[in-house]
Amino acid sequence: MNTTPVATRIPVTIITGFLGAGKTTLLRHLLGAAHGRRIAVVVNEFGSLGIDGETLRSCGIEGCTDDDIVELTNGCLCCTVADDFLPTMRALIDRPNPPEHIVIETSGLALPKPLLKAFGWPDIRTRMTVDGVITVVDAPAVAAGRFADDVAAVEAQRADDPSLDHDNPLAEVYEDQLLSADLVVLNKTDLLDDAALGAIETDIARDVGRPVRVLRAVEGRLDPLVLLGVGAAAEDDLAARRSHHDGADEHEHDDFDSFVVTIPEQPDVVSFLRRLADVADRFDLLRMKGFGAVAGKAMRLAVQGVGNRFRHEFDRPLGTDDRSGRLVVIGRHGMDRAAIETALREG
Numbered sequence: 001m002n003t004t005p006v007a008t009r010i011p012v013t014i015i016t017g018f019l020g021a022g023k024t025t026l027l028r029h030l031l032g033a034a035h036g037r038r039i040a041v042v043v044n045e046f047g048s049l050g051i052d053g054e055t056l057r058s059c060g061i062e063g064c065t066d067d068d069i070v071e072l073t074n075g076c077l078c079c080t081v082a083d084d085f086l087p088t089m090r091a092l093i094d095r096p097n098p099p100e101h102i103v104i105e106t107s108g109l110a111l112p113k114p115l116l117k118a119f120g121w122p123d124i125r126t127r128m129t130v131d132g133v134i135t136v137v138d139a140p141a142v143a144a145g146r147f148a149d150d151v152a153a154v155e156a157q158r159a160d161d162p163s164l165d166h167d168n169p170l171a172e173v174y175e176d177q178l179l180s181a182d183l184v185v186l187n188k189t190d191l192l193d194d195a196a197l198g199a200i201e202t203d204i205a206r207d208v209g210r211p212v213r214v215l216r217a218v219e220g221r222l223d224p225l226v227l228l229g230v231g232a233a234a235e236d237d238l239a240a241r242r243s244h245h246d247g248a249d250e251h252e253h254d255d256f257d258s259f260v261v262t263i264p265e266q267p268d269v270v271s272f273l274r275r276l277a278d279v280a281d282r283f284d285l286l287r288m289k290g291f292g293a294v295a296g297k298a299m300r301l302a303v304q305g306v307g308n309r310f311r312h313e314f315d316r317p318l319g320t321d322d323r324s325g326r327l328v329v330i331g332r333h334g335m336d337r338a339a340i341e342t343a344l345r346e347g
């Protein structure tokens, strides 16, 4: 048990949740509504393009400076705890003017438990406390069966033994993230009806197996007082948070791959988006994000895809004469990279 009073330690909030669940969107809202509270953000992405850091940096929120956003792109936080993560945290709290609160956005494939364990390290636990693990859940992805096992029998067996491994690697990551939660944000509720949301809430309560608050949200729009005031001291409570990887020294993200594709200028928005959705469907991709140049437009078109659902906006000037775009593609290990690249470039 930690003897340093919680009140003197810097609170840390961990935001986790599967690829595309809405973590960055929630964080953006949180920073915008934080009313001058000095918050430092540590953001980690699977994929090397660093789109999330860029999204947050360009949020235009007063008081939210470049210095307050630290990006860790060398792999998932859960695998780089000692090398990257702990030095970053130490540097943040050793600043002459340390943050009042630190928010960590994990990559969509990170397992939160190894990260939580880091807060038990002696020099960290006397200076920080994990106020809460917030798990953002993509409600329509759950409803579509994205995280369900392929074989019904596994589901039946799990009723007897919840720790049984899955045959679907997505299910494993999703569940580990859920099992670590102090607060679950059921996001994208604009895309489902009340009955479907109720069914997901029932499943979440069953999966987590301990009382956890579940809040429905659209675009993660929740009161910062709720999000940043959980008061869980999660580092003291690790044993209650089961993981499919308990006992394993470490794990690797062998089940998933990511690469960056450079694409030529697009003739128009509609055909570009149609192509993206078509490629996501054909290759069953998990996530695509990046930007393209569209003929006749000085602004770049930012695109965000989760499964085959895409959002887009002309977000800023391209900045150079280079009219090519770049997309991060994330999918299951073994996806046909060459075919995907060709399909994205040539249709």
Ligand SMILES: Nc1nc2c(ncn2[C@@H]2O[C@H](COP(=O)(O)OP(=O)(O)OP(=O)(O)O)[C@@H](O)[C@H]2O)c(=O)[nH]1
Residues within 6 Å of the ligand: 017, 018, 019, 020, 021, 022, 023, 024, 025, 026, 045, 052, 107, 108, 109, 187, 188, 189, 190, 191, 217, 218, 219, 220, 287, 304, 305, 306, 310, 311
């Ligand atoms: N319809 C709908 N879309 C949402 C909502 N919240 C987020 N999105 C969209 O979902 C997509 C992914 O959102 P992000 O916030 O980037 O998700 P993320 O969890 O940070 O993604 P990764 O960092 O890649 O794991 C974006 O296109 C968002 O605009 C919501 O409540 N409703």
